[in-house]
Amino acid sequence: MPHVVVLGGSIAGLAATRALRGQGLAVTVVEPDGLATTGARGGVPQGGQLHALLDMGRTQAERWFPGLSKDLVADGAVLGSGDEIRLYENGTRKVSVPGNELIGVSRTLLEDHIRRRTVLDDGVSVRVGRACGLDIRGGRVTGVRVRTAGSAEVAVVPCDAVVDATGRSSRLPSWLAAEGWPEPPADRMRIDLGYATARFRRGGELPGVTVAHQLPAAAGAAEQSDTGAMAAVEGDQWMAVIVAYAERRPSRDPAEFLRRMREMEAGPFGVVADRCAMIGEVETYGMAHSLRRNWWALDRLPGGLFVAGDAVASFNPVYGQGMTSAFLHASCLAAHLRKGADLHAPAHAYFRHVRVVVDAAWEVSTLSDLAQPHVTGPYPRGYRMARRMADWMARASTTDAWVNERFLDVVNMRRRPAALRTPEFWWRVAAALRAQAAQPGR
Structure with missing residues (x-):
């Protein structure tokens, strides 16, 4: 049976493992923290932050782990839909979209369920240790060098292929360079982002609300205002996150956190700040830049090399794209292998799919x-017009359910951004803006 080593027991690594097992391949997961533990992992410093599993992410998660949502809800996670999800644009609540669903769950509980299912698979073995290099012979990956936990000993784990899911700090580019292979060109956008998450005891203070999200402000209108999100999660708790940039990055001060919640234009934040007791400490995390490694731009790749999750690209977490992208990368891997691709050959087709x-x-x-x-760029061609059109779309989506539904389809990664560039879509945007202009007081 062909054997694949997956580097990293993150959600990206576990999703890739499931996709590989679906093709009948034996898998070894190399993870410093192991997979049998529960609770927060040391290798995920942002694990205590509020995470979003977008609708497409949940669809893909159900594909690889059938019944996952049902099991999470049985363990206390909260599935919200339609009017229970409150989205606010510049203080104005957007019209609800029937059928729109989000599940409120901590990353810890989500990973616990996925890890538990993974280790029960007889075709999956776990190697506790840290990958420190690749063996590449005859133009393809033949093994992974692993440093045993708590030791300087390095062993080589033979394999037919490897999937790097070690996150945005992946050392894979430098490993390849050391073996004489090119590194992928990378795009970086400095965002200087900071975010802070706190938990609150949840009661009956917001009946019929499971998620609230104050969206980023439109260009030219209160750019310095906070972005925030909160969700009902397991344990009868609210998890709330405040996000801001540069000098406005939030701190660990509980009093500051509560003050900024009360200043949110979206009302549910103030309700929780005033009526709910904070549990534990405020946790903070920062991200200096978004990163995209363009693996698909390489003409030369060793055979049997795949990359998934944040090791390919990590985005501003405000938009919740990380976990959903990881599940979609697993689907790309499965599609690549289903087509009969040679596991030992360069995976150019896979990377084009991931792109x-x-x-x-x-x-x-x-x-x-x-x-x-x-943020100083780089700016894409036509940025000014694209930014203006995005602001028009955001305004229209506050009152037009059809526009908001298609906007959410793109935000939730159910559709590509091109869906927002059709004549029909912009006719509806224009009609919504005309209707708003005709209303007194707008």
Whole structure:
């Protein structure tokens, strides 16, 4: 049986493992933390932050782990839909979209369920240790060098292929360079982002609300305002996150966190700040830049090399694209192998498939990031018009359910951004803006 080593027991690594097992391949997961533990992992410093599993991510997660949503809800996660999901644009609540669903769950509980299913698979073995290099012979990957946990000993794990899912700090480019292979060109956009998450005891203070999200402000209108999100999660708790840039990055001060919640234009934040007791400490995390490694741009790749998750691209977490992208990368891997691709050959077709996912997420997140006054580019061609059109669309989506539904389809990665560039879509945007202009007081 062909054997694949997956580097990293992250969600990207576990999703890739499931996709490989679906093709009948034996898998070894190399993970410093192991997979049998529960609770927060040391290798995920942002694990305590509020995470979003977008609708397409949940669809793909159900594909690889059938019944996952049902099991999560049985363990306390909260599935919200339609009017239970409150989205706010510049303080105005957007019209609800029937059928729109989001599941409120901590990353810890989500990973626990996925890890538990993974280790029960007899075709999956776990190697506790840290990958420190590749063996490449005859133009393809033949093994992974692993440093045993708590030791300086390095062993080589033979394999037919490897999937790098070690995250944005992946050392794979330098490993390849050391073996005489080219490194992928990378795009970086400095965002200087900071975010902070706190938990609150949840009661009956917001009946009929499971998710609230204050969206990033439109360009030219209160760019310095906070972005925030909160979700009902397991344990009868609210998890709330505040996001801001540059000098406005939030701190760990609980009093500051509560003050900024009360200043949110979206009302549910103030309700939770005033009526719910904070549990534990405020956790903070920062991200200096968004990163995209263009693996598809390489003419030369060793055979049997795949990359998934944040090791390919990591985006501004405000848009919640990370976990969903990871599940979609697993689907790209499965599609590549189903077509009969040679596991030992360079995976150019796989990376072209992944590029479709990465470029769509990058377009959505960076267009909004470039509106921040401290972000200096690079600006894509036609940026000014694209930014203006994005603002028109955001305004229209507050009152037109059809426009908002298609906007959410793109945000939730159900559709590509091109869906927002059709004549029909912009006719509806124009009609919504005309209707708003005709209303007194607008």
